[in-house]
Amino acid sequence: MQPVEYQETDIAGIERIRTLWIQLNRHHQANARAFQDVYARWTFDDRKAYFITVAEQGSLRIDLAFDPEQGRYAGYCVSSLSKDREGEIESIYVDETYRSLGIGTNLLTRALTWLNNRGSIRNRVSIADGNEDAFPFYRKFGFYPRMTVLEQLRD
Numbered sequence: 001m002q003p004v005e006y007q008e009t010d011i012a013g014i015e016r017i018r019t020l021w022i023q024l025n026r027h028h029q030a031n032a033r034a035f036q037d038v039y040a041r042w043t044f045d046d047r048k049a050y051f052i053t054v055a056e057q058g059s060l061r062i063d064l065a066f067d068p069e070q071g072r073y074a075g076y077c078v079s080s081l082s083k084d085r086e087g088e089i090e091s092i093y094v095d096e097t098y099r100s101l102g103i104g105t106n107l108l109t110r111a112l113t114w115l116n117n118r119g120s121i122r123n124r125v126s127i128a129d130g131n132e133d134a135f136p137f138y139r140k141f142g143f144y145p146r147m148t149v150l151e152q153l154r155d
Contacts, residue, residue, distance in 0.1 A: 004065040004066055004067050004068075004074050004075075004098070004101075004103060005065070005066045005067075005068055006063065006064065006065055006066075006106060006107075006110065007063070007064040007066055008061055008062065008063050008064065008110070008114075009061075009062045009064065010055065010060060010061060010062065011051060011052055011055040011060050011062075013062055013064075014048055014051055014052075014062065016062070016064060016073060016076070017062065017064070017073070017076040017078070017091075017093075018044050019072075019073070020073055020075065020076055020093050020095060021044050021047060021076075021091065021093065022044055023093065023095065024091065024093040025039055025042055025044075025047075026039075027093075027131075028128045028130070028131065031128075031130035031131055032128065032129055032130045033129055033130050034129065034153050035129070035151070035153065047091075051078060051090065054080045054090065055080070057082065057083065058080055058081050058082040058083050059080065059081045059118065060078065060079070060080045060081075060090075061078070061079050061080075061111065061114050062076060062077070062078050063076065063077045063079070063107045063110045063111050063114075064076050065094070065098070065103045065106070065107060067098070073095075074094060074095050074097070074098040074103055075092075075093060075094035075095060075098060075103045075104060075107055076091070076092065076093060076107065077089065077091070077092040077107035077108055077110070077111045078090040078091040078092070079111035079112075079114060079115055081115055081118050081120055084121075085118075085119050085120050085121045085122075086120065086121065086122055086124075087112075087115035087116075087120035087122065087123035087124070088123070088124055088125070089108065089111060089123070089124070089125035092104065092107060092108060092111075092125075094107070104137065105137075105140070108141060109141075112141060123143075124143070124146075125138055125143055
């Protein structure tokens with residue numbers, strides 16, 4: 001497999017992650033212990049609207065891994081920085097075909113470098129219930145659970 005090329009964009013390039021985000025959403029729906037219906041109803045257009053709002057209220061960056069041989073994106077990382085300089089890894093995903101090649105590590109490193117260079121005072125990432133297997137990945141970057149937020153399941 002040829003190496004991927006790394007790119008970055010802002011909210012203007014949000015459509016580039018559509019297919020990968022849908023894969024991520026399906027992953028969350030399949031692994032959620034509760035709230036599967038939330039993921040079933042959630043659309044990329046919903047998430048896109050959220051990202052547009054985040055970009056309007058601060059800064060948003062999308063790091064991309066592109067496979068030129070296949071002509072498709074292998075992964076992405078959306079990060080944001082609020083006006084209060086709070087950094088957030090909003091969404092990150094690597095297609096299963098490209099896992100264990102260091103792409104996720106490179107995407108997150110690029111996002112954290114961007115956040116730190118812009119003066120973030122704190123960086124965080126939220127992990128969906130059922131996706132706790134991702135904890136060791138984030139631990140490599142100094143992320144640890146700080147609190148658990150419970151949400152009431154409603155009909």
